[in-house]
Each structure stands twice: as C-alpha cells, then as structure tokens.
Amino acid sequence: MTEMKQSITYARTYRYLAQSKWRVFLTILVAALPLSVFTFFCYPQITAAITEVTKYILQGYYASGELLANHSNLIDMIGDITYLSVPGRYPTVLFNWFNLLFTLIALVVLTAFVKVRPWSIFATVMLFVHLFSSLFFVFVPWLFPYTASEYSGLYLKQQMLMLFFTPFILGTSIAILPCNIFLVLGAVVGCYLYFLVFSVLRYVIFVYVLSKISILYMASLFFTFGPFIDFLYIVAIYSLVVNKVSKGIKRIEAVWKW
Amino acid sequence: MVGIIWILKLYFIFTVVVMVIYGIRHYIFTYNRLYYPQRKYCQDILDTDVFSVSVVIPMHNEEAVAEGVLQALLRSDYPKDKLEIIPINDFSEDKTQEILDKYAQTDKRVHPLHRFEGDRGKPAALNEAMKLAKGEIIIVFDADYIPARDLVRKLSIGFLDPQVGAVMGRVVPVNTSKNILTRLLDLERSGGYQVDQQARYNMDLLPQYGGTVGGFRKALLMDTGSFNIRVLAEDTELTYRLFCRGWKVSYANSAECYEEAPESWEVRARQIQRWSRGHNQCMWRYFVPVLKSTYLNFWEKLDGMLLLCIYMMPVILLLGLIDSLLLFFMDEMHIIAGWLFLIFLGAYNTFGNFAPFFEIGTACFLDGARQRVFLLPYIAFNFYFYMWFITKGFFQSILDLITHRKATWQKTARFRQEKGGTV
Numbered sequence: 001m002t003e004m005k006q007s008i009t010y011a012r013t014y015r016y017l018a019q020s021k022w023r024v025f026l027t028i029l030v031a032a033l034p035l036s037v038f039t040f041f042c043y044p045q046i047t048a049a050i051t052e053v054t055k056y057i058l059q060g061y062y063a064s065g066e067l068l069a070n071h072s073n074l075i076d077m078i079g080d081i082t083y084l085s086v087p088g089r090y091p092t093v094l095f096n097w098f099n100l101l102f103t104l105i106a107l108v109v110l111t112a113f114v115k116v117r118p119w120s121i122f123a124t125v126m127l128f129v130h131l132f133s134s135l136f137f138v139f140v141p142w143l144f145p146y147t148a149s150e151y152s153g154l155y156l157k158q159q160m161l162m163l164f165f166t167p168f169i170l171g172t173s174i175a176i177l178p179c180n181i182f183l184v185l186g187a188v189v190g191c192y193l194y195f196l197v198f199s200v201l202r203y204v205i206f207v208y209v210l211s212k213i214s215i216l217y218m219a220s221l222f223f224t225f226g227p228f229i230d231f232l233y234i235v236a237i238y239s240l241v242v243n244k245v246s247k248g249i250k251r252i253e254a255v256w257k258w
Numbered sequence: 259m260v261g262i263i264w265i266l267k268l269y270f271i272f273t274v275v276v277m278v279i280y281g282i283r284h285y286i287f288t289y290n291r292l293y294y295p296q297r298k299y300c301q302d303i304l305d306t307d308v309f310s311v312s313v314v315i316p317m318h319n320e321e322a323v324a325e326g327v328l329q330a331l332l333r334s335d336y337p338k339d340k341l342e343i344i345p346i347n348d349f350s351e352d353k354t355q356e357i358l359d360k361y362a363q364t365d366k367r368v369h370p371l372h373r374f375e376g377d378r379g380k381p382a383a384l385n386e387a388m389k390l391a392k393g394e395i396i397i398v399f400d401a402d403y404i405p406a407r408d409l410v411r412k413l414s415i416g417f418l419d420p421q422v423g424a425v426m427g428r429v430v431p432v433n434t435s436k437n438i439l440t441r442l443l444d445l446e447r448s449g450g451y452q453v454d455q456q457a458r459y460n461m462d463l464l465p466q467y468g469g470t471v472g473g474f475r476k477a478l479l480m481d482t483g484s485f486n487i488r489v490l491a492e493d494t495e496l497t498y499r500l501f502c503r504g505w506k507v508s509y510a511n512s513a514e515c516y517e518e519a520p521e522s523w524e525v526r527a528r529q530i531q532r533w534s535r536g537h538n539q540c541m542w543r544y545f546v547p548v549l550k551s552t553y554l555n556f557w558e559k560l561d562g563m564l565l566l567c568i569y570m571m572p573v574i575l576l577l578g579l580i581d582s583l584l585l586f587f588m589d590e591m592h593i594i595a596g597w598l599f600l601i602f603l604g605a606y607n608t609f610g611n612f613a614p615f616f617e618i619g620t621a622c623f624l625d626g627a628r629q630r631v632f633l634l635p636y637i638a639f640n641f642y643f644y645m646w647f648i649t650k651g652f653f654q655s656i657l658d659l660i661t662h663r664k665a666t667w668q669k670t671a672r673f674r675q676e677k678g679g680t681v
Contacts (some may be wrong), residue, residue: 011510014296016291016293016294017292017293021293115524115598116527118639118640118642120642120647122639129583143587145588145589147591219586222586227611232635235612235638236634239631241630243629245623246628258296
C-alpha cells in the first residue's frame with residue numbers, strides 16, 4: 001500500500017481557533033466593509049466609469065451615435081446606474097435554423113459519444129439553454145421580450161449587486177482565519193479590482209455579441225457566463241488565501257485550542 | 259397564463275428561500291466547528307470490561323479487497339475472546355469465497371457467511387448476519403476499508419453511554435492522489451466529516467450513522483425490526499429509526515478509517531445515484547415521523563428535516579433552472595419589484611453559493627491540507643454532475659414509492675491492485 005496516507009493525528013481532530021472574536025470583527029470592519037459601503041454609495045459613478053471604458057474600447061466597431069450612455073433607476077436616494085444603449089442584431093431565419101441544427105447535433109454527440117464528466121454535463125445543460133433559445137427564435141421570434149439595451153442595463157445591475165456582496169463575503173471568510181489584516185485587505189482589494197476589470201471585459205464581449213452577432217445568444221450569456229463565472233474566481237481567491245494561511249501557521253501551536 | 263406566471267414566480271422564490279436556509283446551515287456549522295470548543299468523543303476511556311463485538315463485512319465479488327480488510331481486522335488490538343469477524347459472501351462469483359474460507363481456517367475469529375439464495379444486497383445480507391452474530395455490538399465495514407488496530411475499540415467504547423444507539427467514525431479516502439475525482443472526493447469527505455458531522459455532534463443535533471466505519475446495538479436493531487430490504491440507504495434508515503425512538507448517534511471524529519474512493523466518474527455516478535435513491539426513500543418514509551416525534555426538540559427536528567431533504571436539493575435547483583429559463587423568456591425576471599428583492603437575490607447568489615465552499619475550505623484548513631484546497635473551484639462543475647445523477651435517483655425513489663418495487667443493489671466497483679492492507 002504505497003499510496004497510504006499518514007494518519008491524521010488526534011491533535012487535528014478536535015482543534016479549533018483560539019482567535020479573539022473582537023479581532024475578527026475589527027478585521028471585517030476595516031478590511032471588508034469599506035468596499036461594500038463604497039459600492040453601495042458609488043455605484044452610479046462605478047457604472048458610469050464601466051460604461052465609458054466599454055464605449056471607448058468598442059467605439060471603433062460602431063458608427064457614431066450607435067453607442068449611447070443611458071440611465072436606469074436602482075435606488076432612488078443614491079442614483080441611477082449608467083449603461084450602454086446598443087442596437088441589438090436580430091437573427092435571420094437561416095441563422096436560427098443553423099443554430100438549432102448545430103445545438104441538436106452537439107447535444108447528440110455529447111450525450112451519445114462523450115463520456116459522462118462534470119464538464120460534459122455542464123455543457124449539456126448549457127446547450128439545452130441554447131436549444132431553448134434557438135427554438136424560441138425559430139418559432140416565435142416576435143415574442144422575444146428584450147432588447148440588447150435592456151440586457152445591458154440588467155447586466156450592470158447584476159454586477160453591482162455582486163460587487164456589493166463580494167468584498168463582504170470574501171472578507172468575512174478570510175478574516176476568521178488567523179492571518180494578518182493586510183492579507184485580508186490585499187485579498188479583498190485584489191478581488192474587487194479583478195472583478196471590475198473582468199466585468200468590463202465581459203461587458204465588452206456581451207455588448208459586441210448582442211449587437212454584432214445576434215441577440216439569440218442572450219440567454220446563453222445570462223445563464224452560462226453570469227454570476228456563476230464571478231463566483232468561480234471568488235472561490236479561487238479564497239482557496240489561495242486558505243493555502244497561504246495554512247502554510248504560515250503550520251508550526252504555530254498558539255493559534256489553536258483543543 | 260397569469261396563473262402559470264405566478265406559479266413560476268412562487269417556485270423561484272421557494273428555490274431562493276430553500277437555498278438561503280441551506281446556506282445559513284452551512285455557515286452555522288462552519289463557524290461552530292472553527293470557533294467553539296469541540297465536543298469530544300469518549301475515545302480516551304480505558305475499560306477492561308469491553309463489549310462483545312461482531313464485525314460484519316458485506317462482500318459481493320470483493321476478491322481485490324477482501325484480504326486487505328481481513329488482515330487489518332485480524333491485527334486489531336481488541337480482546338480476541340470478545341471479537342468475531344463475519345465477512346458475508348453475498349452471491350460472489352469470483353474468488354471471494356475461497357479467500358474467506360482460507361482466513362476462517364487460519365483464525366477462529368473469522369466466521370464467514372456464504373449466501374447463494376434469498377434476497378441480494380447489503381440490507382438482506384446484514385439481516386442474515388444478525389442471526390449468526392453473537393456480539394452485543396455490531397460494527398460494519400465495507401470491504402474496501404482498512405481499519406486501524408485500535409478502531410474497533412474506539413468505536414465500541416462509545417456504547418458505554420446508555421443513550422447511544424449507534425456510533426459513526428470518520429471516513430478518509432486512501433487513494434486521494436490517484437486522479438482528479440479522488441482528490442475532489444477527498445475534499446467532500448473532509449467537509450462532510452471534519453465540519454458537518456462534528457458540528458452536528460457539537461450542537462447535539464443529528465449526526466448520521468453512515469453504514470460503514472460505524473456500529474449499532476444488536477438488541478436495538480432486533481427490537482425495532484431488521485433492515486428493510488426495499489431501502490437502499492439502510493444507514494440513513496437506521497439513523498432516523500433510532501432518533502425517532504429517542505436514541506442518540508455518537509460521532510467519533512478521532513475514529514478514522516481509510517476507504518477506497520471511486521476512481522472513475524462512471525462508478526461515482528452510479529454510487530451517487532444509488533445514494534440519492536436510497537436517501538430519498540428514507541425521506542418519504544420518515545418525513546412525517548420526524549415532525550411528529552416526541553423525542554426530538556425543535557432544533558433536532560429542523561436538522562433532521564434538512565438532512566432528510568438534502569438529496570432533494572439538486573432536484574429543486576434543476577427545476578429552478580428550468581423555471582428561470584421560462585421566466586426569462588416570458589420577460590418576468592423581475593420577480594418582485596424593488597431593490598430590496600434584488601439585494602436579497604444578490605445575497606443568495608453570493609452567500610448561498612459560497613457556503614458549501616466555505617465549509618470545505620474550513621475543513622481543509624482544520625486538517626492542515628494545503629495543496630488540495632486549490633481544487634475548490636472545480637467543485638462548482640461537480641455540482642452539475644451531482645445534480646444530474648441525484649435527480650435520476652430522486653425520480654427512481656418516486657417510482658419505488660408508487661410501485662412498491664424491489665430495488666436492486668448495485669455494488670461499487672473496486673480499483674485496488676494489491677491485496678494486502680496496512681495502516
């Protein structure tokens with residue numbers, strides 16, 4: 001049995017952290033809350049900046065006046081969100097049928113010839129979303145309820161909600177670990193900046209896809225590349241920090257009680 | 259049409275509320291495990307007047323692993339005159355019978371039971387073994403487990419508490435480094451035992467007897483009826499049977515035992531589907547009895563209900579996904595007007611989804627495991643895999659309920675190459 005693990009010692013079995021709850025509370029207060037509060041009060045400015053940057057990146061691909069900043073209400077006492085108003089591209093009949101056919105073939109290939117794996121099931125679920133969308137556009141395209149601009153506004157509202165909660169959730173999860181306040185602050189700020197940059201990049205792609213390729217892909221963008229993707233990198237950053245803290249306290253007995 | 263939209267919206271709200279409740283449950287367990295003094299199991303009690311123990315090992319075509327578990331048990335430090343080992347050869351077609359007979363000839367503690375007629379499967383095999391077993395305490399191991407020398411003593415000592423009807427130890431995968439699947443299963447086991455089970459034990463809720471690396475009082479099982487051969491999750495069934503009759507289940511976090519985790523996704527799919535089917539069979543059976551039980555307090559009932567419904571969650575979420583898709587195309591995504599609901603939805607998206615990862619990350623931290631925690635994001639994709647197969651198991655359990663058909667037991671395939679077992 002060369003693969004046998006070393007047994008987990010008794011000491012690890014019942015240990016728990018010896019931290020002061022006040023220290024944890026203060027860390028959350030200093031490192032996690034400020035960015036959530038900042039997002040809450042400054043989302044009008046944040047969305048305006050995201051919109052401006054996106055507009056700047058995309059302006060070469062659009063005629064003058066096609067990309068316009070628009071406003072939508074979120075919280076009355078704080079202000080509106082700003083989003084890009086863009087012309088959506090409606091799919092042709094041929095394009096719809098091509099998508100329907102392609103999705104059906106992909107589903108058959110995936111379910112009949114590809115081994116069952118987490119990614120293949122994820123892909124199958126997402127292909128079903130696209131199949132539903134394709135069927136909708138093939139049979140009742142006039143009933144499609146959204147414009148690209150509406151989706152653009154919805155995306156930024158959703159991103160602001162995630163941006164509001166992310167510092168708090170990541171901050172509280174890390175603050176309870178026995179680590180330096182600067183590590184918590186670094187992780188929260190790093191995640192926040194990553195979130196902002198990634199939000200812009202995704203926004204650029206979404207706007208381009210909906211206005212230059214087809215709004216047929218709106219459902220897939222919403223269900224496949226929505227909060228699920230944001231969530232993955234929050235977890236990834238959390239796992240990096242857990243690893244670092246575990247390494248740092250490896251031989252420090254004082255952080256534990258039994 | 260308006261009625262349908264309202265039903266879809268209500269279902270969406272129901273999904274969010276249920277997920278928030280489960281998210282809160284994860285956070286409470288994790289904070290409890292990380293920050294509060296732990297309730298210790300009684301593994302340090304030294305007693306010379308020990309219980310007589312029958313170790314039962316159901317086996318069906320287990321030639322690859324049979325010797326490993328028998329060798330490990332024969333090295334046990336438990337008094338020889340108080341220990342009997344009953345490996346059950348359940349319709350094996352390989353060399354399991356020969357292996358068991360060989361060990362029976364060399365050690366008088368080994369009393370193999372060969373079954374070639376009657377009902378097949380673990381519950382039926384256990385029932386037959388109960389007729390042979392002489393021990394006051396029955397301890398069950400699956401054939402792929404490798405118990406340490408002191409494990410039988412650790413598990414049986416828990417029965418000194420007269421309120422305890424069953425004891426459960428901690429399962430640790432032995433083949434973690436084999437591939438990505440075994441590494442992910444190691445993460446899941448870590449979260450499930452180091453945090454979930456221990457927190458439940460700390461808080462005097464309902465730790466679960468898991469059917470292996472655990473034991474129960476024989477008299478108690480015989481008094482309350484044998485294992486139901488129609489139920490695939492005999493362990494969950496016994497857990498709820500005990501709690502509904504006022505008994506306790508003790509969790510021994512220090513009583514660790516190594517298991518062979520499935521190494522292929524196909525095997526894991528069948529395993530999780532069987533667990534889902536069996537667990538949901540228990541859910542239909544014990545939903546009302548748990549609510550009505552006079553032995554359980556409010557928190558125990560709440561925990562019991564949440565645990566009973568745990569294999570229904572992926573089904574609720576899959577239907578929630580379909581529900582969202584319909585609402586999306588009906589232009590009804592604004593479920594309730596107002597930013598308060600949006601904030602609630604945002605909280606669910608972040609806190610609700612993050613909660614299980616937080617639990618597993620904490621378990622890795624407590625175990626001192628550093629590298630494996632990097633795999634946490636991959637578990638998100640695993641969720642879809644589980645959603646699919648757990649849903650299949652759920653619908654099978656509904657068919658079982660309607661048709662009263664007999665479920666066929668499907669053994670988990672083994673992967674071990676060598677036959678010995680050491681700890």
